[in-house]
Amino acid sequence: MTATDVVAEPDLPASDGSWAVETRGLAKRFGSNVAVNGVDLLIPRGCAFGYLGPNGAGKTTLIRVLLGLTRADAGTMSLLGYSVPRHRDKALARVGAIVDEPRFHGHLTGRQNLQLLAAAREPAARGRIDASLDRVEILRRADDRVSKYSMGMRQRLGVAACLIGDPELLILDEPMNGLDPAGMHDMRDMIRSLVAEGRTVVLSSHLLDEVQRTCDAVAIVDRGNIIRQGPISELLAGTSLTLQVDCSDPDRARSLLAGTNLGAAIDVEAGGLAITLPADTTRDVIAEVARVLVTGGIAVYRLQPVQASLESWFLQVTSRLGDPA
Amino acid sequence: MIATRFLELRKRRGLMITLVLVTVGFPTVFLAVRLLLHAVAPKTYGPAGGYSIYTAMSAGVLYTFGFIVAATLGCTAGSVDLSDGMFRHLVITGRSRLAIYLARIPAGLAIIVSLVAVGFTIVCAVCVYAAPSKLSYNGVTVPAGLSQSGLESWAADNATEVLCGFSYNGQSKQGVGCDNGPGGSARVVIAGPGGRPVPASADQAKAAAIDIAQQNYPDYKKQFLYPSNSLMIKTGLWIELEATIGFVVGLGLGSLLGQRTVAVILMIVLEIILTPIAIRTRIPHFINGQRGIVGVATAHLEPAQLPLAFGGGGQDFRVTESTTTAICVILAWLIGWTVLGAWRMMTRDA
Numbered sequence: 001m002t003a004t005d006v007v008a009e010p011d012l013p014a015s016d017g018s019w020a021v022e023t024r025g026l027a028k029r030f031g032s033n034v035a036v037n038g039v040d041l042l043i044p045r046g047c048a049f050g051y052l053g054p055n056g057a058g059k060t061t062l063i064r065v066l067l068g069l070t071r072a073d074a075g076t077m078s079l080l081g082y083s084v085p086r087h088r089d090k091a092l093a094r095v096g097a098i099v100d101e102p103r104f105h106g107h108l109t110g111r112q113n114l115q116l117l118a119a120a121r122e123p124a125a126r127g128r129i130d131a132s133l134d135r136v137e138i139l140r141r142a143d144d145r146v147s148k149y150s151m152g153m154r155q156r157l158g159v160a161a162c163l164i165g166d167p168e169l170l171i172l173d174e175p176m177n178g179l180d181p182a183g184m185h186d187m188r189d190m191i192r193s194l195v196a197e198g199r200t201v202v203l204s205s206h207l208l209d210e211v212q213r214t215c216d217a218v219a220i221v222d223r224g225n226i227i228r229q230g231p232i233s234e235l236l237a238g239t240s241l242t243l244q245v246d247c248s249d250p251d252r253a254r255s256l257l258a259g260t261n262l263g264a265a266i267d268v269e270a271g272g273l274a275i276t277l278p279a280d281t282t283r284d285v286i287a288e289v290a291r292v293l294v295t296g297g298i299a300v301y302r303l304q305p306v307q308a309s310l311e312s313w314f315l316q317v318t319s320r321l322g323d324p325a
Numbered sequence: 326m327i328a329t330r331f332l333e334l335r336k337r338r339g340l341m342i343t344l345v346l347v348t349v350g351f352p353t354v355f356l357a358v359r360l361l362l363h364a365v366a367p368k369t370y371g372p373a374g375g376y377s378i379y380t381a382m383s384a385g386v387l388y389t390f391g392f393i394v395a396a397t398l399g400c401t402a403g404s405v406d407l408s409d410g411m412f413r414h415l416v417i418t419g420r421s422r423l424a425i426y427l428a429r430i431p432a433g434l435a436i437i438v439s440l441v442a443v444g445f446t447i448v449c450a451v452c453v454y455a456a457p458s459k460l461s462y463n464g465v466t467v468p469a470g471l472s473q474s475g476l477e478s479w480a481a482d483n484a485t486e487v488l489c490g491f492s493y494n495g496q497s498k499q500g501v502g503c504d505n506g507p508g509g510s511a512r513v514v515i516a517g518p519g520g521r522p523v524p525a526s527a528d529q530a531k532a533a534a535i536d537i538a539q540q541n542y543p544d545y546k547k548q549f550l551y552p553s554n555s556l557m558i559k560t561g562l563w564i565e566l567e568a569t570i571g572f573v574v575g576l577g578l579g580s581l582l583g584q585r586t587v588a589v590i591l592m593i594v595l596e597i598i599l600t601p602i603a604i605r606t607r608i609p610h611f612i613n614g615q616r617g618i619v620g621v622a623t624a625h626l627e628p629a630q631l632p633l634a635f636g637g638g639g640q641d642f643r644v645t646e647s648t649t650t651a652i653c654v655i656l657a658w659l660i661g662w663t664v665l666g667a668w669r670m671m672t673r674d675a
Contacts, residue, residue: 064674064675069413069674070675088419090419091419092418092419093419095417096417099413101410103410104409105333107336107337107338108332108333112333113411116329116330116333116415117414117418119326119328120326120419120420121419161414165418
């Protein structure tokens with residue numbers, strides 16, 4: 001099936017526009033290598049959406065297909081309700097994106113690069129250049145040549161390039177790359193403020209902690225397939241709770257807890273225990289653990305419940321878990 | 326969009342310096358040196374301008390190097406978005422790739438056409454205003470712009486210079502000729518008794534000089550002190566056409582290959598190796614192929630008063646073609662390379 005066939009498929013429902021991004025059966029191959037394998041992806045409007053996956057999982061390829069930078073081999077897709085590639089121009093007029101490392105004409109200033117891009121957009125885009133530069137905090141350096149910019153500044157300029165189109169949808173591929181901690185903090189705040197303005201931000205990143213802090217929902221992609229997607233809170237809700245216990249006699253403590261019906265998996269660690277409890281564990285269960293230990297004469301120095309992080313969950317669900325380093 | 330494409334090219338400092346040096350700087354320096362030398366030592370160094378300098382600078386320098394720098398600019402315009410990573414940004418704007426490609430054509434032409442025009446204007450100005458006041462024809466100082474009767478009249482008054490300086494076929498009228506005596510003084514002679522040269526009479530010398538002037542007039546009338554206005558206009562348009570072709574073909578090739586260096590090398594090979602060979606050599610069974618080379622077609626459109634481009638010498642094309650064919654070949658190259666470049670840009674992964 002070719003990209004042209006994709007457009008002509010009559011039996012697939014047209015997008016009703018309720019999704020910012022909607023793909024069905026999207027596929028892209030490079031020879032025998034399947035980079036995107038029948039992906040069904042639904043990204044709701046007005047949220048920050050994380051798009052996660054190990055290296056080589058097909059994240060950037062999917063973004064490139066969505067943006068018309070390369071052609072799909074099969075499937076349908078729509079951006080902001082516009083079917084692409086049929087209405088690619090209308091869709092992309094409302095989209096801003098950074099794909100891979102943002103690169104610009106090094107001999108031009110940041111402002112001139114944006115003028116070049118604004119000229120390819122609607123006339124109003126030219127009037128947004130200064131505001132965009134100001135928003136990413138490089139207005140002061142706007143008239144310096146880009147060849148003198150640091151990686152972080154080019155990253156910011158890339159975001160400014162997205163903003164000149166006043167986009168409803170931003171697709172940011174590794175936007176934190178090259179940013180210092182303060183820059184990452186600023187970027188996180190900016191993404192949240194963009195979402196607060198009603199825009200949709202799709203964030204592809206390896207920095208799971210940043211994604212967890214920034215995004216409302218995520219999709220996990222591995223070997224070209226979406227293996228999980230949904231709100232972060234819902235996805236993590238199904239994960240187990242770990243109780244970290246620092247105590248005086250870990251071996252005896254383990255024996256005491258093994259005699260209860262807590263349904264916990266107990267591992268002895270240096271100086272204590274790691275007790276893995278079911279996802280729906282209540283505070284009363286934690287209190288019961290403390291009571292059993294104290295009653296059994298175990299000195300408890302610390303007892304801390306630890307909810308699974310996005311990172312640990314990501315490692316659990318992706319096939320890279322257990323791969324040799 | 327055209328204005329920003331123009332800005333992007335204009336801001337390429339190294340490229341622009343090269344373009345200005347070749348199209349404006351080289352002719353300017355060459356002519357300035359000639360002006361200076363003539364001002365310092367007018368007897369040793371001839372005038373800076375004149376017809377011969379004009380033809381050398383226009384058909385020899387601006388034509389060939391104008392094409393090469395235009396091609397370099399075209400190859401740059403066709404490939405830098407890709408190599409600089411801007412192509413992706415431009416595609417993401419949603420603007421059609423065809424429009425992005427086509428915007429480069431007027432932007433690039435605005436640069437190269439104006440630069441070539443400046444260089445050519447300097448050449449014209451110097452060649453006209455610093456032209457010699459008298460024409461040197463076969464080493465004889467002759468008034469310029471004479472009609473045939475005027476040249477004959479002048480020859481009658483300057484019979485010795487004509488008979489001893491002008492070239493002529495075989496014997497002149499009534500066997501009158503030039504005898505350069507042992508002292509270096511030339512005299513007009515005629516065969517006397519026993520074949521010994523004796524001084525010719527004034528009437529015999531005049532008649533012979535008029536005869537030689539008639540023989541030389543077709544060649545003489547091609548000699549000018551400086552180029553005419555119509556020749557300068559025709560030459561300017563011809564050089565601009567060559568530069569336009571260089572830019573458009575370079576743009577298409579640069580876009581097709583996606584990188585500048587190889588594209589520029591190919592364009593230079595086309596201009597300074599393939600085209601001269603195609604013009605001068607008649608390759609059996611490949612005449613139509615030779616006619617299909619754009620340089621052969623543009624050389625065919627060269628103004629008649631100029632020496633053949635690429636040093637062929639005159640209008641004696643070994644590969645001949647009609648003007649219609651030449652125009653069709655040029656249009657085919659312009660349209661063909663634009664279509665190829667645009668097609669590659671529209672189908673390329675960004």
